Amino acid sequence: MNAGGIMIDIPQVITIASTDASGGAGINADLKTFHNQGVYAATIVVGLTAQNTYGVQDQYPIPAKFILEEFKSIADDLDIKAAKTGALLDEVRVHAVAQGWQSHNLGKLIIDPVMVAKGGSHLLSDTAIDTLKTELIPLAFLITPNLPEAEILVGRSLKTDQDIIHAAMTIQNMGVKNVLIKGGHRADLKNEFADYILYADGSSEWLTMPGIKTKRTHGTGDTLSSFITANLAKGYDLKDIMPVAKKFTYEAIRQTINVGHGHGPLNHWVAITMGTEDNK
Numbered sequence: 001m002n003a004g005g006i007m008i009d010i011p012q013v014i015t016i017a018s019t020d021a022s023g024g025a026g027i028n029a030d031l032k033t034f035h036n037q038g039v040y041a042a043t044i045v046v047g048l049t050a051q052n053t054y055g056v057q058d059q060y061p062i063p064a065k066f067i068l069e070e071f072k073s074i075a076d077d078l079d080i081k082a083a084k085t086g087a088l089l090d091e092v093r094v095h096a097v098a099q100g101w102q103s104h105n106l107g108k109l110i111i112d113p114v115m116v117a118k119g120g121s122h123l124l125s126d127t128a129i130d131t132l133k134t135e136l137i138p139l140a141f142l143i144t145p146n147l148p149e150a151e152i153l154v155g156r157s158l159k160t161d162q163d164i165i166h167a168a169m170t171i172q173n174m175g176v177k178n179v180l181i182k183g184g185h186r187a188d189l190k191n192e193f194a195d196y197i198l199y200a201d202g203s204s205e206w207l208t209m210p211g212i213k214t215k216r217t218h219g220t221g222d223t224l225s226s227f228i229t230a231n232l233a234k235g236y237d238l239k240d241i242m243p244v245a246k247k248f249t250y251e252a253i254r255q256t257i258n259v260g261h262g263h264g265p266l267n268h269w270v271a272i273t274m275g276t277e278d279n280k
């Protein structure tokens with residue numbers, strides 16, 4: 001009931017991840033991207049980090065039992081269309097999220113397998129990798145590793161285009177439908193940032209944008225995967241979303257905001273949405 005008012009239906013999404021005290025990455029970056037894209041965002045907090053643009057000073061995992069309570073609270077009430085995961089910290093948290101997902105499916109699952117923060121701190125323990133591969137990845141619609149994360153998932157070093165193409169196939173064989181390997185960390189690509197995506201139907205493409213010379217790249221991966229999550233919830237096709245997601249992230253890096261003294265955060269006010277003339 002809303003006598004005299006109006007009722008607006010809005011796509012609902014959720015981020016299952018950790019907070020960043022300085023606001024630039026993790027759940028904080030996800031929420032800003034979701035808001036920018038006009039979707040309603042809920043959170044399942046898996047951990048807290050004491051973090052700034054220099055690095056991660058401390059982390060605090062949420063007990064598995066509480067994570068499962070968060071899942072239930074959301075599933076009992078909201079109508080979530082797509083969910084993304086971020087920093088899950090360790091094996092216990094990865095297992096809890098997989099368990100929560102199996103009891104309460106929350107639509108399309110996008111895994112951003114965050115392992116190491118820009119300052120070098122680990123946001124996923126080594127012992128969690130197997131659990132991620134066997135329990136969580138097979139449940140996902142899309143996974144978005146950066147190059148070092150893809151190397152850990154496949155257990156070999158990735159240098160050439162062919163290496164990346166084969167790695168995407170190996171990861172798809174773990175049971176996830178679509179695989180995006182982000183090329184931001186590739187040493188031989190100085191002037192461009194090329195990401196490779198292998199789609200569920202076997203087709204694939206390289207998405208390329210010029211490289212911006214900046215160290216203000218805190219939360220780039222979170223922003224990219226949140227943009228994709230928001231627009232999947234709106235009903236757009238992944239193939240149509242990808243070039244616009246890449247452009248959104250590029251502009252969020254390019255239109256720099258002056259915050260922090262290390263790897264500064266992105267600009268989450270950029271005006272790029274699906275379906276507008278420029279982004280068809």
Ligand SMILES: Nc1ncnc2c1ncn2[C@@H]1O[C@H](COP(=O)(O)OP(=O)(O)OP(=O)(O)O)[C@@H](O)[C@H]1O
Nearest residue numbers: 146182184185193210211212218219220221222249
């Ligand atoms: N300096 C840059 N110039 C242009 N594009 C960039 C730059 N840095 C990252 N990108 C793009 O941003 C997106 C995220 O890539 P990146 O590899 O940095 O993710 P990530 O390492 O997971 O980020 P984070 O862990 O900080 O969230 C990719 O599309 C990548 O190509």
Ligand SMILES: Cc1ncc(CO)c(N)n1
Nearest residue numbers: 018019025026087117219
């Ligand atoms: C909490 C958190 N999640 C993700 C990242 C990666 O950007 C980070 N630095 N911190």
